[in-house]
Structure formats: structure tokens, C-alpha cells
Amino acid sequence: MAEEVKEVKPKKRMTATRAAASIGPMVKEFITSTLQARAEGRQKLAYTFIVCHHEEILRAMDVIPIWTENFAGICGAKRDAERFLQRAESLGLSRSLCTYALCGIGFDQWREELGQMPPDAPWGGQARPDFMISSGQIICDPRSKWYQASQQFMPDVPIYNIDLPYPLFQRDQDHRDVWDYYHKYIVKQLRGLVAFLEEQTGKKMDYDRLRELVDLSDRTWNLIDETYKLRRAVPCPMGTGDAMNTMVPINFMMATEKAYDFFVDLKKELEEKIARGEGEVENERYRLMWGGGLPAWYALNDFNYFNSKGASFPVETTYRMVAPLNEMDIPETRDPIEHLAWRWLGYWTFWYDKAKKRPGSEPDVERLINWIEEYKIDGVVMHEAFSCRSWHVGLIWQLHQLAKIYKPIPIYVMGKDGKREKVYRELPSLILESDIIDITSYSEVDTRNKIDAFIETLESIRANRAA
């Protein structure tokens, strides 16, 4: 069976903001609160996934979500995932599957075998759920298969699966022509979830409360958008390293006053830093975009390494799972379930219209281009995590398209006639390779050599840039 040896703890990453530094205790608190709720037995606990637009429903029904991806990420960040991954492998699951799922399945099997938490479980461990809510979501198959695998060890725990599709981008078609069908389907899925929760909890949904929570979430969405846009400032007051902390209230605490208050505080902190001219790094030389890929949770210190070279990350596509509601072209409705479904569709189709206007563009590429301009970006960094297909498939293609259709850097070259001429080049990019939590895929020396080479490339471009 699995080796029970813990890995060496990483150095703590330095954060640029007080708000980001406060996240660790916050996560620990909600992990502890699920364990306490399990012990008290007063509230139902549900395993579930982020970015499903269903938190409001869960919270309105007093169901406590256990974010299984979050727990796997914690194991990774604490460099304590390997023993759970090995346990899953010993059950016959391949390491090339989603390592979040492997870690969770390995943990569940161990907990169920012992009838108690595995020894030294990170932050007390992951509580046993009363039910599991999975979600089929385009190509992320672990979202529907993970809990089925875990159910082998918890056959008494039911699963409810919600399916949340959205119309795919088609250049020659307006997504609004078909989205009513999608909306009807998603509403049905969410109403089905409500019925399932009513059955499991023995309570009826309070729709007034649900409406209040949806309104709270909407206000939080807009506040997050306003807060993150402050990072356009030069120097940038907060980078992606911190955003990998502040993703916690966005993805795990939505529909809570605590999440809203967190962003009120963060917005204030960023405004103060901007007023003082204080950046994430002392002498900002390069502004980079984290253009895709989940981070290597055990190697967040790499962001500090970038910072040490004068590189700041004002924007990232990862975990910014909100868009300004007032810019979404979605119908008004008083029904909170219908609104959740529209918001889902509005988020995933947000860049469609803009992408259609630019030849060769696609929504994900269009988002990169817009943010490169808005945040004055000098280069793009992506992370290819080998075990996650759904978030990482297409990243290289996005870079390829970006280089093909968008060349913002003016330089002088010697023309054929021997005269100097101005041409435009693409932004430089860097692809890091490892995994979300499988540390065996990571080499610090190798990663930092790549970062060094990238920084030298940025410097070379700076030196050659035409006025």
C-alpha cells in the first residue's frame, strides 16, 4: 500500500497584500467547520465542485459544501499529496488521470478503510459527505466520474449529477439563437438539484432566501470585477501569486457575506497601495499575464521568483470565474434559478461577440488580447499541468493563434534594400510544465532555468523595441 512518508514542506510564499495573507487561516477555518459539522450532525454535508453556479442553492438549503478540488489542492500545497496519489494508484487508477481526483479517491478509500481520518491528514482531513453533487461540464470527465469511483468505498452516499452545458463558439452563428434551449435545460437541472436537496435534507427551499443569496453573489461578482480591474495600475499592486489565494472567496465562498466583505477590504487595500504608488514588486520591469493553466500548488514560490526578477503578474485567466454582470447581455428575471442559468450562459459566452469581430480570433484568444492591452502586458506565461485535460487542452493552440493574429511589439529590422524598416512581432511566451499537485512532475532547477531564459528574452525585446 501507500508510503506514508511526508514530503519536505515548501518555503512560505510571500504575499503582496494583507488580504491574500489572510486566506490560509480562512481555508483552514472552513475545513475545520466541515469536520465540526460532521461531528455535530446538524447540517448536511455535500462533496461538490467549483464553478457550477449552485452555491446559492446549497447555502439556501443550509447544506455545507465540501470542495473536494480544494482539499486536493491543500494536500498539494502542503506537499502531502503523494501518499494519497500512491494509494489511488494501488487501487488500479492511472497517474495520468486528474490528480485532484486521484488524491481525493485515495484519501476517501483510506478514511473509509480506517473508519477515521488517515494519520496526520492535512488540516484534520476531509469530512465524510452525506451526499455528492457531481457536474458533467463539457470535457472535464472527472467531474462526473470522480464521485462514482469514491462511491465504491461509500456505497451509502448518494450522488446527484447536474449537467451544465453552454453553446460552443461558432463564428457564423449567434449563440443567442440557441441559448434559450440551453437555458431551459440548465434550469431543469438546477430545479432537479433543489428537489434532490429537499429530499435529502427534509426541508423546503426558501426562495426568498435564495433570491437574497443570488443578489449577494451578483453584487460580489461586480465587486470582484471592479477590484481586479484596479490591477491595471502601474506598478501593479497585486499579482497572480496573490490571486491564487484570493481565488478562495471567488470559488469556495460565493453567496456569503464573508466573501463580499473580503473584496470590500481587498479593494480598499489596492486603492491605498495605488495611491502610494506601491507595486507587487519594488521596481516593476515586466508585466506578465498568467494566460492559462491551473498552478502547481506546491510551487507557488515560483511567483516570488518571477517577482525577484522585476516581473509582476497584473492579470490571470485562471480562477477569474466572474465577469461584470452589467456587460452581460442576459434577460432579466425575478426567478433566482432562472437567473443562475442565465448568469452561467452569460459568463461562458462573454467573449463571443468580441471574438467574432476579429479575424482568426476565438473567445479564449480574444480574452488574452483584450487583457494584454488593458493590463499593458509584456509577455504571457502558461502552465501545462499534465493530469488536467479540461483546463489545459488548447493552451498551446491559443498561444499559436495569438502569435498569428496579434503582433503588438514594434521593432526595426534591416530590409532587403538595406534600409531600416519597422515590423511588428508577437509577445514572447513561456510554457511551464508540471502538474497541479503531483510534485514528481516538477523540477525547480528546470523551471527556474526556463524563467531566467524568459526574463532575458523580455529584456532583449525591451532593448530592441522601436520607439
Add this chain to the structure above:
Amino acid sequence: MGYVLGIDIGSAYSKGIALGDQGTVDSSVCPSGGDLKLTAERVKEELSFRNGISAHDIMRTVATGYGARSVIFADEVRSDVACHAKGVSSLLPTVKTVIDVGDLYTKVLRIDRNGGVHNFLLSGKCAGGSGRILQVIARVLRVKVEEIGEMSLKSKKRVDFNTGCAVFSESEAISRISEGVTKEDLLAGLHRALAAQINSLVERIGVEPDVAMVGGGARDLGLVKALEEIRGHAILVPAEPHLTAALGAAIIGREQLKKKIES
């Protein structure tokens, strides 16, 4: 101005260049081995001893490569991407795209006439796309790695490799040998498979002519020809392609020194 050393500590071989006022004075190559600090010292000592260079004469040392940080006497560490670019632009000024086939990685660089890097791309963490596979197969075939290029060009019927993975390629090579396939045909197949992987990397970053190949892999004529065949154009190879990063490091060192003296 004295001498400037450029030292490239690679994962398989370490290379050194001594640069004097009139250009390259000497070069040194040795296996990197397990003690990179000692290897770096050996490279320096060899260059110094052979050319009568005293410690006092060495004005600056720039280190590069995978083990650059092991060169504890270096004044500066620079990435091999920057050093290859500088080295190639000094030897082949028309080159805009550089393919470096090293032991650990294959890299593709887009550069300018001054040796500035505009973008670069590295192969994935897989020996199947780097020069390491050439050494693996040379060992299987019991031939010297320096010989495989010429041997491959004598192929009459190239073998098609079914895999791009170094480990599986080794197994596949062994089973093909047992089927009676000649070494020449096997090597031609290997070169084709490796060239195809390198080409997909080249395509990803985009090509601007002229194109050059450097690194230890560029000494393998069979690989160069295979890539030329796939791409349909000539690929330039400097006389000592494995030394371009060390040369670039030395040139960077000399430029820095010149700047310092002028200021």
C-alpha cells in the same frame, strides 16, 4: 583586454571557449559527469593550461547551461537561450530561427541579427524529442554516437518508428534488430521520427529564414538531413555547433567588459 571565458555546463557535456582580443583562442569539451563544480574547474584549467592563460589574464567568465550555477568562479550566469542566440548571430548573421538539439531539451529560438531573442520554445519533458534519444539508440546498436549520422545516410529502406518515446523507441529498436533490420535503416527511421518531433516544435513558434541547427544534435548529419527533408529547405550548421552557447557566453562577457572599460 585579456581573455574572456564562456562555459556551458550541459546535462551530458560541458564546453568552454576562451575568447581573446582577436577572437576564439581555444575550446574545450568534456563529459559533465556527476560533479559539475569539478567539471567547470576542469574546463577552465584545460583552457588555461593549453594556452598559457594565467588566472590574472581571465578578465571575465560567463556561465550558461543546465549546470551554470555550479560554475562558482563565474562573474555572471546567463540562460543558454540568450547565449545560443548571441553565438549563432556572430557566426551566421542571416539566421533568424535557431534549433538547438541538446541532450535535455530541444529549443527553438527566434532571434535578430544582434543576437537578441524574440521568442523561444522548449520541447516537452520527454527524452524522445531531445538529443538524448540519439545516445540511447547508439548504445543499443553498439556504435559511437558520432558515427550514427553517416550510417543513417547509407540507409536503403528507412524503418518507420511507431513511437516518439525514448523508452519505447529503445524497445522498438531492439525488436527491429531481432527482425533483421540493418543499423542504417533503423537509424534513418530514428532520425526521421526525431526530426518530425522537432519540426512540430518549429512549426509551433513559426519560422523565419535562415534557419540554423546547433547543439550536440546538429553534429549528427543524419538528423540535419532528415529535418531538411521534412521542412523542404536547407538548414545551416556552424562548424562546431555544440560550442555556440559557450561562444555566446564568451561574447556576452566580452561585450560587458568592453562596456565597463568604455564607461
